[in-house]
Amino acid sequence: MNTPTSLKVDLINDCNERCSFCPYYGAEGRVINEGLRLIPKTVLDLPLLTRLFEDVQGVVRRIKFSGQGEASLHPQFREIIALAHSMGFDLKLITNGTTLKRNAADVQAHVRDVSVSIHGVGEVHDQIVGLRGAFDKAMTGLDLLREGEGALEEVRMVFVITATNLDQISSIMALSKEKGIPVIFYLDFLPGLHAPMPLDRFRQTIEEIRSAGFTVSPNLPVEELARFMSPGSYVLQPHDCDHVEKELEIDSNGDVYVCRSEIMGNLHQESMRSIIEGTTRRRFLTVIEQETHSECGLDKKLCDRCCYQHPLLK
Numbered sequence: 001m002n003t004p005t006s007l008k009v010d011l012i013n014d015c016n017e018r019c020s021f022c023p024y025y026g027a028e029g030r031v032i033n034e035g036l037r038l039i040p041k042t043v044l045d046l047p048l049l050t051r052l053f054e055d056v057q058g059v060v061r062r063i064k065f066s067g068q069g070e071a072s073l074h075p076q077f078r079e080i081i082a083l084a085h086s087m088g089f090d091l092k093l094i095t096n097g098t099t100l101k102r103n104a105a106d107v108q109a110h111v112r113d114v115s116v117s118i119h120g121v122g123e124v125h126d127q128i129v130g131l132r133g134a135f136d137k138a139m140t141g142l143d144l145l146r147e148g149e150g151a152l153e154e155v156r157m158v159f160v161i162t163a164t165n166l167d168q169i170s171s172i173m174a175l176s177k178e179k180g181i182p183v184i185f186y187l188d189f190l191p192g193l194h195a196p197m198p199l200d201r202f203r204q205t206i207e208e209i210r211s212a213g214f215t216v217s218p219n220l221p222v223e224e225l226a227r228f229m230s231p232g233s234y235v236l237q238p239h240d241c242d243h244v245e246k247e248l249e250i251d252s253n254g255d256v257y258v259c260r261s262e263i264m265g266n267l268h269q270e271s272m273r274s275i276i277e278g279t280t281r282r283r284f285l286t287v288i289e290q291e292t293h294s295e296c297g298l299d300k301k302l303c304d305r306c307c308y309q310h311p312l313l314k
């Protein structure tokens with residue numbers, strides 16, 4: 001049986017930002033569309049997480065805290081990362097950085113790899129994420145993570161390129177150089193839903209990013225990237241997907257799934273080991289294996305611009 005080595009854990013389905021491109025809290029996001037008040041707020045509690053960590057200890061190596069909310073808003077965030085670290089897991093955090101001022105020391109002590117979302121400079125970032133003061137908080141947090149005896153080495157900014165923040169890219173590259181903090185540029189995962197990208201300007205911007213020595217993800221020739229940002233579905237690697245075997249995702253309500261699978265089980269009802277070995281997971285892995293070996297490859301609609309095909313997000 002293919003056993004996952006990584007878990008992506010949504011500690012909480014809530015966020016203090018409203019990033020314009022966010023698939024959950026953005027203008028076209030699922031949470032907003034379904035009605036913010038209709039989706040109950042859920043958090044994974046410490047007893048459940050303790051059982052989970054004990055269950056997968058020695059099998060799963062890495063835990064990523066990210067997903068459909070801002071993990072650090074969980075009321076026991078610090079206890080959770082301390083527990084997971086003490087049990088030997090390699091921790092990765094993707095955060096909007098707004099809580100780092102109060103959490104930086106704990107993050108330094110327990111998390112190895114931190115990505116902080118920055119999508120513009122100053123008020124432009126604040127406007128994109130819908131929260132005044134967000135940029136200053138995130139920058140303070142980034143500084144704190146890199147200070148003192150526990151200074152983290154794996155800290156970076158992540159910037160999502162959309163049609164509305166192309167003019168911010170040169171400033172972000174300058175900021176990155178000034179502060180010595182790397183930045184990775186990702187493409188908008190849902191370009192079809194957002195303002196159309198001016199493709200000539202986009203191509204020119206990608207060339208500028210690369211000639212300045214920065215990374216664009218996915219790392220493809222510029223014409224392929226232009227195709228990615230154009231209407232129509234796009235599967236990066238139609239005949240290859242090992243993500244489904246290597247990782248499982250846990251919703252803040254306890255549901256376990258991976259990418260476009262159905263729910264494989266719920267941690268409030270059964271153990272992770274039993275879900276890993278269960279028939280729903282096995283069936284899904286078989287479907288994906290068949291698709292990758294078929295002539296057309298992975299389903300174009302369901303795997304459209306899948307973020308797990310970006311090597312940097314794996």
Ligand code: SF4
Nearest residue numbers: 015017019022025096
């Ligand atoms: S910080 Fe993340 S979860 Fe929150 S709105 Fe932005 S993209 Fe969505």
Ligand code: SF4
Nearest residue numbers: 241243259303306308
């Ligand atoms: S959505 Fe498709 S490409 Fe992405 S992880 Fe799932 S099967 Fe793989």
